[in-house]
Amino acid sequence: MEYIYLTEEIIQRINRYLEKFPRKEQVIIQALHLIYDKYRDIQLEHIQELADYLKEPVATIEGIVSFYDMFRLKRNARHHIRICKNLPCHIMKYKNLLKLIEEKTGVKAGEHDPNGRFYIELVECIGACSIAPAFMIDNDLYDGSKITEEKLDEILSKYT
Ligand code: FES
Incomplete structure (x- = not known):
């Protein structure tokens, strides 16, 4: 998949989180912060790219976005x-x-x-x-x- 939103810099940082955090959920949360900080929003397209990169179902990431109030608050x-x-x-x-x-x-x-x-x-x-x-x-x-x-x-x- 060709990524539009996951820039080289975001991918490098996600890779560092993958090494650092034992739980995938922690990586997803940190990655969502990176995406949010760059685009000031989290859209379905962002979630789809992240899901593809992390080999996780889109629904899992959507669940985390809706579960964590902080993304709404940050918005x-x-x-x-x-x-x-x-x-x-x-x-x-x-x-x-x-x-x-x-x-x-x-x-x-x-x-x-x-x-x-x-x-x-x-x-x-x-x-x-x-x-x-x-x-x-x-x-x-x-x-x-x-x-x-x-x-x-x-x-x-x-x-x-
Ligand atoms: S521990 Fe590294 S910046 Fe705070």
């Missing part, structure tokens, strides 16, 4: 904040960072605000352990260890 938010919770970021106190971001945005992890500005998600390693605790807003990567209240205000103001 309803303009900006997606991802905070890494894996060990290096845990050691570097990602929880303090999360608390500050939750306070500043008025949004709890796993939720989005009523204005649909931000959706916050705790995620597995985002490949930026050297700047732990790492976080991303949309496709921008930030070093959480350098975050002060003022700095965070300045960063958040860029995402309207």
Whole structure:
């Protein structure tokens, strides 16, 4: 099958998830995040390509999409904040960072605000352990260890 939506980059990242995660469902969820982040939506065509690549039934992936509220919540938010919770970021106190971001945005992890500005998600390693605790807003990567209240205000103001 010729892929239109599964770009080379997405496929490479899916391959890394396949090595890292023992359960196919975890790979599917991470792959759906990648697709969502690139296309800001998850359509049947995306699901069909992913199903083909992972050799899984389309219905299995559709089931995961409808089961996980976060995809619906993400669809309803303009900006997606991802905070890494894996060990290096845990050691570097990602929880303090999360608390500050939750306070500043008025949004709890796993939720989005009523204005649909931000959706916050705790995620597995985002490949930026050297700047732990790492976080991303949309496709921008930030070093959480350098975050002060003022700095965070300045960063958040860029995402309207
Ligand atoms: S563990 Fe947090 S970015 Fe790798």
